[in-house]
Amino acid sequence: xxxxxxxxxxxxxxxxxxxxxxxxxxxxxxxxxxxxxxxxxxxxxxxxxxxxxxxxxxxxxxxxxxxxxxxxxxxxxxxxxxxxxxxxxxxxxxxxxxxxxxxxxxxxxxxxxxxxxxxxxxxxxxxxxxxxxxxxxxxxxxxxxxxxxxxxxxxxxxxxxxxxxxxxxxxxxxxxxxxxxxxxxxxxxxxxxxxxxxxxxxxxxxx
DNA sequence: ACCGAGATTTACT
DNA sequence: GTAAATCTCGGTC
Numbered sequence: 001x002x003x004x005x006x007x008x009x010x011x012x013x014x015x016x017x018x019x020x021x022x023x024x025x026x027x028x029x030x031x032x033x034x035x036x037x038x039x040x041x042x043x044x045x046x047x048x049x050x051x052x053x054x055x056x057x058x059x060x061x062x063x064x065x066x067x068x069x070x071x072x073x074x075x076x077x078x079x080x081x082x083x084x085x086x087x088x089x090x091x092x093x094x095x096x097x098x099x100x101x102x103x104x105x106x107x108x109x110x111x112x113x114x115x116x117x118x119x120x121x122x123x124x125x126x127x128x129x130x131x132x133x134x135x136x137x138x139x140x141x142x143x144x145x146x147x148x149x150x151x152x153x154x155x156x157x158x159x160x161x162x163x164x165x166x167x168x169x170x171x172x173x174x175x176x177x178x179x180x181x182x183x184x185x186x187x188x189x190x191x192x193x194x195x196x197x198x199x200x201x202x203x204x205x206x207x
Numbered sequence: 208a209c210c211g212a213g214a215t216t217t218a219c220t
Numbered sequence: 221g222t223a224a225a226t227c228t229c230g231g232t233c
Contacts, residue, residue: 047214056214067229084215085226102214130215140228171214194215 005033007149008156014075018093022048022101023185025091027206029158030106033151034137037114041106041126041136042158044205045193047169048183049090051099055178056169059098070145071098078153080144086130089138091148104129104170104184106136107192107204109158128194160207163188170194 009028014021023046031040049057051071058068058081070079071092079090079100090100106126108115115125115135126132133139138153148155166182173179186193189201 049214058214065230081214082227083213085228086215088214090214104214124216128215169214 005031005038005151005154007154009149011076011148011155014091014093015095016093018048018050018097018099018101019183021091021093022046022183023164025101025103026161026164026185026187027159029109029156030103030136031110031154031156032136032138034142037111037137039111039114039136040109040156041132041192042109042206043103043105044107044190045103045105045184045186047102047104047185049100049102050183051094051097054181054183056172056175056181057099062098064098068098071100073145076148078143078146078148080133080138080140082140084130087133087138087140088129089133089143102129103132105186105193106132107190108135127192127196161187162201162203162205162207 013024025043025046028043029040051057051059052062054060059071073092074095075093077092079092080087090102092100108125116122119125119135125135165186165188167184169184187205189205191200
């Protein structure tokens with residue numbers, strides 16, 4: 001349980017292709033060490049944002065401003081933005097294209113008591129993009145633009161997803177054709193995802 | 208200076 | 221299912 005705070009993942013896969021990278025992220029363990037507390041979870045839900053050609057992306061059409069500036073860093077960096085008072089975390093992909101993957105949910109692993117304290121509740125700790133950043137202690141002011149695998153935020157090998165399900169992304173119904181793209185990927189049967197309905201699968205959808 | 212949108216969350220009907 | 225809370229910043233006047 002007391003693993004060293006060190007990554008064992010080669011993040012080179014983030015450079016290749018964003019949709020592929022998004023699926024590769026499922027099952028990896030995101031680990032943070034904030035305020036001396038270690039918290040982590042296995043990634044269960046992600047969304048890909050394909051940059052200049054994706055009407056739902058912050059960088060559609062090459063838009064570049066103070067808000068999204070960090071999206072123009074290369075793969076392996078972290079883009080954190082705030083909306084409605086909540087923080088959302090993306091891992092950047094590609095080299096020169098402003099694309100990335102939004103981490104929408106994880107399955108809690110380490111530091112669950114700390115998560116409960118940060119969240120102020122006992123359940124639904126990490127089943128949404130704003131919830132998991134709160135549980136993991138991620139904020140825009142402290143973490144936007146940083147490189148992965150430093151002393152605060154690392155990726156580790158975690159679990160192998162059983163079946164990966166592709167669905168439309170959430171919250172972008174007004175983005176015309178982009179609303180129909182199947183750029184959201186979830187571990188089928190895992191209950192730690194946003195808007196989960198139904199029954200959890202055996203083993204929560206992991207192999 | 209003002210207005211409002213937005214990759215959200217929560218409580219309430 | 222609907223609404224309000226709450227933060228940041230671009231667009232516009």
